[in-house]
Structures are given as structure tokens and as C-alpha cells.
Amino acid sequence: MAAKAVRQPLSRERVLAAAVALADAEGVKALTMRRLAADLGVEAMSLYHHLPAKEALLDGVVETVVAEIGAAAVGGNATNGGDEDWRTRLRRQFLAARQIMLRHPWMPGLLGSRRTIPVGLYAYYDGIVGTLLGAGFSHRLAHRAMHALGSLPLGFAQEIFSPSSAGGSMEDDVAEADLAAMAEALPHLTAMVATEIHDVTDPTLGWCDGQTEFEFTLDLILGGLERLRA
Amino acid sequence: MAAKAVRQPLSRERVLAAAVALADAEGVKALTMRRLAADLGVEAMSLYHHLPAKEALLDGVVETVVAEIGAAAVGGNATNGGDEDWRTRLRRQFLAARQIMLRHPWMPGLLGSRRTIPVGLYAYYDGIVGTLLGAGFSHRLAHRAMHALGSLPLGFAQEIFSPSSAGGSMEDDVAEADLAAMAEALPHLTAMVATEIHDVTDPTLGWCDGQTEFEFTLDLILGGLERLRA
DNA sequence: ACCTGAACACCGTTCAAGT
DNA sequence: ACCTGAACACCGTTCAAGT
Numbered sequence: 497m498a499a500k501a502v503r504q505p506l507s508r509e510r511v512l513a514a515a516v517a518l519a520d521a522e523g524v525k526a527l528t529m530r531r532l533a534a535d536l537g538v539e540a541m542s543l544y545h546h547l548p549a550k551e552a553l554l555d556g557v558v559e560t561v562v563a564e565i566g567a568a569a570v571g572g573n574a575t576n577g578g579d580e581d582w583r584t585r586l587r588r589q590f591l592a593a594r595q596i597m598l599r600h601p602w603m604p605g606l607l608g609s610r611r612t613i614p615v616g617l618y619a620y621y622d623g624i625v626g627t628l629l630g631a632g633f634s635h636r637l638a639h640r641a642m643h644a645l646g647s648l649p650l651g652f653a654q655e656i657f658s659p660s661s662a663g664g665s666m667e668d669d670v671a672e673a674d675l676a677a678m679a680e681a682l683p684h685l686t687a688m689v690a691t692e693i694h695d696v697t698d699p700t701l702g703w704c705d706g707q708t709e710f711e712f713t714l715d716l717i718l719g720g721l722e723r724l725r726a
Numbered sequence: 727m728a729a730k731a732v733r734q735p736l737s738r739e740r741v742l743a744a745a746v747a748l749a750d751a752e753g754v755k756a757l758t759m760r761r762l763a764a765d766l767g768v769e770a771m772s773l774y775h776h777l778p779a780k781e782a783l784l785d786g787v788v789e790t791v792v793a794e795i796g797a798a799a800v801g802g803n804a805t806n807g808g809d810e811d812w813r814t815r816l817r818r819q820f821l822a823a824r825q826i827m828l829r830h831p832w833m834p835g836l837l838g839s840r841r842t843i844p845v846g847l848y849a850y851y852d853g854i855v856g857t858l859l860g861a862g863f864s865h866r867l868a869h870r871a872m873h874a875l876g877s878l879p880l881g882f883a884q885e886i887f888s889p890s891s892a893g894g895s896m897e898d899d900v901a902e903a904d905l906a907a908m909a910e911a912l913p914h915l916t917a918m919v920a921t922e923i924h925d926v927t928d929p930t931l932g933w934c935d936g937q938t939e940f941e942f943t944l945d946l947i948l949g950g951l952e953r954l955r956a
Numbered sequence: 957a958c959c960t961g962a963a964c965a966c967c968g969t970t971c972a973a974g975t
Numbered sequence: 976a977c978c979t980g981a982a983c984a985c986c987g988t989t990c991a992a993g994t
Contacts, residue, residue: 505958525839529987541988542959550987605835609755618912625914635921638914643882643939644946651881652873682848684855684868691865709873716874716950717943735977759968771969772978780968 506538508546512556516600519557524602529553555614558607561600562616568592569623582631583718586624590645594710597653604650621646633725641721648717652710736768738776742786746830749787754832759783785844788837791830792846798822799853812861813948816854820875824940827883834880851876863955871951878947882940 514536519527529550533540547553569589576588597603607614621642628638679686744766749757759780763770777783799819806818827833837844851872858868909916 528985530985539960540986541961544988545958601838605838608831608835618915622912622915625918629914629917635918639918639922639934640939640942643934644943647878647881647943649881651877651879682852684859685848685852687859688855688865688869692869704869704873709870712870713874713877713947716947720946720950758966760966769979770967771980774969775977 506536506542506546508556511536511543511546511553512560515553515557516560519602519606520600524606527557554606555610555612558603558610559614559616561596561603562614562620565593565596566616566620568596569620573623582627583722585627586645587714587718589624590649590714591711593649594652597649598706601653604653607650631725633721637721637724641717644717644721645714648710648714652706652713736766736772736776738786741766741773741776741783742790745783745787746790749832749836750830754836757787784836785840785842788833788840789844789846791826791833792844792850795823795826796846796850798826799850803853812857813952815857816875817944817948819854820879820944821941823879824882827879828936831883834883837880861955863951867951867954871947874947874951875944878940878944882936882943 511532515527515532518532518535529543530540532553533543536543543553547556569592572588572592573585576585580588624645625638625642628641629635633641741762745757745762748762748765759773760770762783763773766773773783777786799822802818802822803815806815810818854875855868855872858871859865863871
């Protein structure tokens with residue numbers, strides 16, 4: 497955030513790293529050319545020497561995070577040898593991808609706003625498809641599996657009820673609303689919360705454990721694929 | 727887009743409807759106070775008489791689409807009586823939700839950027855949980871199912887490889903790149919595309935059928951839940 | 957070659973003013 | 976009550992200028 501003591505020359509990599517850090521710290525909304533430049537101890541216009549425009553900056557930011565995900569997958573493969581079963585391997589990779597997504601909660605939204613697919617993503621999915629084919633999947637089923645699994649980190653990273661959903665839990669709304677009225681309007685959710693946690697006076701949905709939910713869904717999909725495997 | 731012939735007075739509903747239409751037509755990026763006002767044939771500052779700020783406008787836009795999804799679910803229930811099996815019912819509701827998401831492809835990203843959960847969403851999920859409980863699900867399993875299913879339309883609406891992914895198919899990238907080099911770097915994807923479609927000279931990933939992929943994943947999850955049901 | 961400062965066209969928003 | 980116009984603080988970006 498503060499100006500650097502030593503002023504190494506700017507570079508595309510340094511700019512992108514600072515951009516990711518800024519987005520992590522204060523959200524994509526705070527990621528402006530002027531603010532980013534200030535974080536780098538430089539004038540806004542200097543950035544244009546390393547990136548042609550803001551769109552290119554955002555593309556670069558997405559590509560940086562995709563590379564991070566790809567590196568985690570490859571790194572995990574190396575340390576685990578080749579003796580993993582396909583489910584274990586994919587499970588590990590998607591859990592790692594989710595961890596990275598959680599560190600960059602703005603990523604799904606930004607990814608959705610890009611007009612070109614980050615090239616690193618192709619390599620990532622190629623590895624997944626390779627694992628599936630190696631386990632005897634047909635091309636068609638591997639294709640379906642790629643979509644089913646691929647959308648998972650995206651959807652869960654912006655889960656509505658997740659506690660990481662930038663503050664604003666159900667609690668806030670309920671504080672003002674009539675609790676009895678809510679129980680009447682949402683009988684099933686109210687009953688579910690009452691059963692799952694036993695403090696009915698705090699019916700926040702912050703009790704949702706995103707990690708548990710994610711693993712549940714992941715295993716549901718992996719199990720279903722195992723059953724369909726040729 | 728053009729000024730109205732008859733100038734009915736502005737209202738929150740009219741502003742929100744115009745905002746959704748503008749976002750559908752030109753993306754959220756085009757949704758500025760000034761542009762929205764111009765579409766309504768009015769001065770930008772007039773909007774502030776019906777909405778306190780732009781954040782409130784965006785909240786209202788999200789709430790409008792959520793209401794649309796909720797209405798589709800309830801409407802479908804009415805015309806289908808109560809004799810549906812739980813899977814058929816949820817399947818129909820999620821396919822309907824997906825159709826609406828496809829009409830508003832900016833929705834997941836916008837939803838992710840909101841700080842408060844749209845209240846209409848609680849009612850929607852309450853209905854889903856109700857269906858599950860009615861089918862004998864435990865509260866715990868209904869909770870898991872709610873997360874697994876709930877994240878599905880979000881993830882798929884911004885599927886990377888989907889053709890609706892705002893132009894920019896793989897084709898564009900490949901046009902510049904060496905085709906042989908790609909086959910080497912992405913052997914499994916290349917083989918998969920070659921098998922699934924037979925025109926290898928056009929290795930676009932636009933052949934992905936989002937509807938088919940969505941239904942496949944949906945059925946994978948529904949099938950898994952059926953097996954876990956108490 | 958890399959960085960700067962002033963300038964331009966845009967944006968959300970305030971405020972005093974119109975009807 | 977509802978709408979307007981000028982004004983302010985911001986933003987991305989161009990361009991001529993500095994070293």
C-alpha cells in the first residue's frame with residue numbers, strides 16, 4: 497500500500513501482482529488505475545507502459561489467478577505420484593482450486609465479465625480430461641464430467657448463503673423483521689435452521705459450512721460419474 | 727431506448743424494468759444512471775427520486791430477477807398439481823431458473839457483488855427445502871441438497887466454455903495460434919473435440935451444448951440425492 | 957526507455973432551483 | 976410532489992512533454 501523503499505522498475509508481473517493484492521484486500525471495485533498506481537508508488541499513466549488498457553489489466557489479473565490454480569494442480573500431482581485413483585486425484589485438485597477461489601472471491605464475477613477465455617484454463621481442463629480418459633471414461637462422458645466439475649468452483653465461490661458472502665448474513669435482515677413473521681413466511685427454512693443449530697434466537701445462516709457443502713456436492717458428482725463410467 | 731410517446735410518471739418499478747432491459751441489451755457495464763435516465767426519457771437526477779443511489783438500483787435489479795425466478799417456480803407448481811415426484815418437480819424448477827438466468831447472463835456476477843442477500847431468494851429456497859422435506863429428506867440432507875442444487879444455476883450461467891459466453895470462442899485464439907502446437911499442448915482436449923465433432927479444422931468449443939450439460943449435472947445430483955435419501 | 961502532468965470525456969452524486 | 980441544471984469529485988485515457 498505504501499511507497500516502496502527501493503524502487504525497482506515497474507513490470508507487467510509486478511503490476512498484476514499488485515492488482516491481485518488490491519482486489520483481495522478491497523475488492524475489484526477499488527481496483528482503479530489511479531489507486532493501483534498509488535499502491536505501486538507511481539503515477540497512473542505509468543501503468544500504460546506495461547498494459548495497453550484497463551481491460552488488459554483485468555485479463556491479466558484473471559490469467560494470474562488461473563495460473564495459480566494450474567500450478568496448485570500440477571504441484572499436487574508431482575508430490576502424489578501417479579498411483580492415485582482418478583477420484584482422489586480430481587477431488588484433491590478441485591479442493592485446491594476452491595481454496596484459491598476463496599482467497600480471490602471476486603474471481604468468478606470477473607471471469608464472467610471477460611470476453612476472452614484465459615488461455616491457462618485450457619491447460620487446466622486438459623489435465624482433468626486426461627485424468628478422466630486415463631480412468632477409462634469415453635470422450636463423451638469425460639466432456640460431460642468436465643462441465644459438471646468445472647462449474648462447481650465457480651458456483652460455490654459465490655454461494656449465496658456462504659459466510660464469506662461479504663458480510664450481510666440473514667441475521668441483519670432478521671434483526672429488523674419480525675421473527676414470528678419470518679417463521680410463517682419461511683416455514684421450512686426456519687424449521688431446518690432450528691434443527692441444525694439449536695439456538696433459535698440467532699437464526700443466522702452463517703452456520704453453513706461452505707467446505708462441507710462443497711465436498712458433499714463434489715462427492716455427489718464424483719460418485720455419480722463413477723457409476724456411469726464405462 | 728427512444729423517448730416514450732406518452733409520459734407516464736416514473737416509478738420504482740418502471741425504473742427497475744428499464745434497468746433490467748438495458749442490462750439485457752447491452753450488459754451491466756452500460757447500466758449507468760445517465761444512460762438509464764436517457765432510455766426513460768428523463769434527466770439522470772430524476773432517478774434519485776425513486777431510488778436513493780445506484781447501489782439500491784442494482785439491489786432492485788437483482789430482486790426483480792429473483793422475483794421472476796420465484797414466479798416461474800410457483801407458476802409451474804400450480805399447473806402441475808401436487809402429484810409430481812420430488813425429482814420431477816425440482817428438475818422442472820431448476821430448468822426454469824436456468825432459462826431465466828440465460829436471459830440475464832449478467833445476473834450471477836451482479837448477485838456476487840451484492841452485499842445483502844435478496845429477500846426473495848429465501849422464499850425460493852424455502853420452497854425447495856419444503857419439497858425435499860416432503861419427500862422424506864432429513865433436515866441435514868435437505869440442507870446439503872439446497873447448497874448442491876442452489877449453486878448449479880449460478881455456476882452454469884457463467885460457464886466458461888458455454889457459447890453464450892459473450893463471444894470469444896476458442897476459435898478466435900486458435901486462428902492465430904499454430905494448430906499443431908495446440909494439439910501438442912492440449913492433447914486430451916484436442917482428442918476429445920476431434921471425437922465429439924468430426925471437423926478437426928474448426929476446433930471451436932462452441933459445440934458444447936449448455937442445456938445438455940446442465941441437465942446431465944442436474945440429474946447427476948438428483949440421482950445422488952435419491953440414493954442418499956432416508 | 958520509462959515516467960509525468962495537464963487535459964478530455966465520462967461517471968455517481970449534492971444541492972439549490974424550478975414547476 | 977416531482978423534475979431539472981450546474982457543479983464536484985472521481986474515473987479511464989490521450990497526448991505532448993520531460994529524464
